[in-house]
Amino acid sequence: MAFRTIPQLMENLPETSREDPKEWLREALQNAVTL
Amino acid sequence: MEGGGTAYGRIYDVVMEEMLHMGLAGNMLASLGGVPEIPVPAYPAWGLPGGVKPELRVYLKGLTKPVVSELYMEIEKPEHPLARYALYRGRAYPTVAAFYDEISDNFGKLEDSDLTAANQLVDYGVTAQAVFVVDSVKAAQRACLEIKEQGEGTTQSPYDDPDFGGGLAHYYRFAEIFHEKTLVPKTGGGWDYGDPPVPFPQCYPMAEVPAGGYVHQPDLPADVKSNLETFDGAWIDLVRQLRAVWNPAVAGAPNDKMMSAVWGGMQSLKGPAISLMKQPLFPGAAENYGPDWIYLGDTASQR
Numbered sequence: 001m002a003f004r005t006i007p008q009l010m011e012n013l014p015e016t017s018r019e020d021p022k023e024w025l026r027e028a029l030q031n032a033v034t035l
Numbered sequence: 036m037e038g039g040g041t042a043y044g045r046i047y048d049v050v051m052e053e054m055l056h057m058g059l060a061g062n063m064l065a066s067l068g069g070v071p072e073i074p075v076p077a078y079p080a081w082g083l084p085g086g087v088k089p090e091l092r093v094y095l096k097g098l099t100k101p102v103v104s105e106l107y108m109e110i111e112k113p114e115h116p117l118a119r120y121a122l123y124r125g126r127a128y129p130t131v132a133a134f135y136d137e138i139s140d141n142f143g144k145l146e147d148s149d150l151t152a153a154n155q156l157v158d159y160g161v162t163a164q165a166v167f168v169v170d171s172v173k174a175a176q177r178a179c180l181e182i183k184e185q186g187e188g189t190t191q192s193p194y195d196d197p198d199f200g201g202g203l204a205h206y207y208r209f210a211e212i213f214h215e216k217t218l219v220p221k222t223g224g225g226w227d228y229g230d231p232p233v234p235f236p237q238c239y240p241m242a243e244v245p246a247g248g249y250v251h252q253p254d255l256p257a258d259v260k261s262n263l264e265t266f267d268g269a270w271i272d273l274v275r276q277l278r279a280v281w282n283p284a285v286a287g288a289p290n291d292k293m294m295s296a297v298w299g300g301m302q303s304l305k306g307p308a309i310s311l312m313k314q315p316l317f318p319g320a321a322e323n324y325g326p327d328w329i330y331l332g333d334t335a336s337q338r
Contacts, residue, residue, distance in 0.1 A: 025063075025138065025141050032138065
């Protein structure tokens with residue numbers, strides 16, 4: 001798996017969590033691991 | 036800073052709790068079938084991962100009072116209801132706690148059956164409080180609350196809940212170092228900074244690491260270049276070890292893989308880092324080099 005930078009990760013953070021909380025959580029938690 | 040002393044103890048405790056928070060966040064992601072990527076940071080940067088504090092300039096520099104107040108205290112600062120922040124992609128979080136509130140809210144929209152206990156860390160005996168398995172909505176929300184309170188305290192107290200260790204929250208630990216005093220309860224209510232003192236520690240005068248680091252700069256002293264390459268190589272090896280912890284495709288139990296990262300990967304950073312922090316930027320310079328945390332790329336065998 002290639003390394004993504006933190007800004008690249010943040011690009012994938014969905015703007016809203018309302019439609020698919022599970023998918024939003026997966027991206028949010030990718031960020032949270034290094035927060 | 037070398038080991039020992041009151042301020043060292045304050046920072047050590049924060050580091051151990053941040054290790055706990057990383058473990059809990061990794062477990063929350065694993066509970067949803069995800070594998071932490073552990074992205075590569077680049078400093079200086081604006082803001083923290085997840086759109087948290089987008090106005091904050093984050094940089095690498097030796098410990099000084101401005102660094103404590105401008106950076107470490109800001110990262111852990113409790114939420115201010117009147118604060119205004121720029122938006123990032125339509126959503127920004129003024130504090131780490133606000134980000135975890137939304138994570139907690141979203142776990143509240145799931146059912147326990149949405150979560151799995153597979154590929155998670157259990158207590159591995161290093162962190163201040165035990166890492167626990169996230170196998171229910173309740174466990175996930177407890178993890179979010181523990182991370183919040185250990186960073187910021189509660190609305191009533193600078194200490195986190197006794198269930199989470201009852202320690203002084205990170206913001207106030209850094210504030211004690213900044214004020215060189217201990218946070219103590221005032222007669223009649225409230226808190227103030229008083230005795231015993233928390234002397235500001237003697238630290239290596241490490242300069243702010245420039246964008247792009249030092250390692251690619253021309254004409255570096257040979258020992259500096261060697262230490263930078265050793266450190267940066269050890270750093271990316273550590274990232275690989277941490278990525279493997281929650282990854283079922285890598286052999287081994289999560290706890291065993293984390294212990295390998297802690298006692299192998301993390302320890303190997305120390306020697307070259309200290310050597311760099313002892314080396315002046317040039318003869319007679321007031322500031323020294325430091326580890327630059329640059330990703331040097333993969334060798335063929337690592338790709």
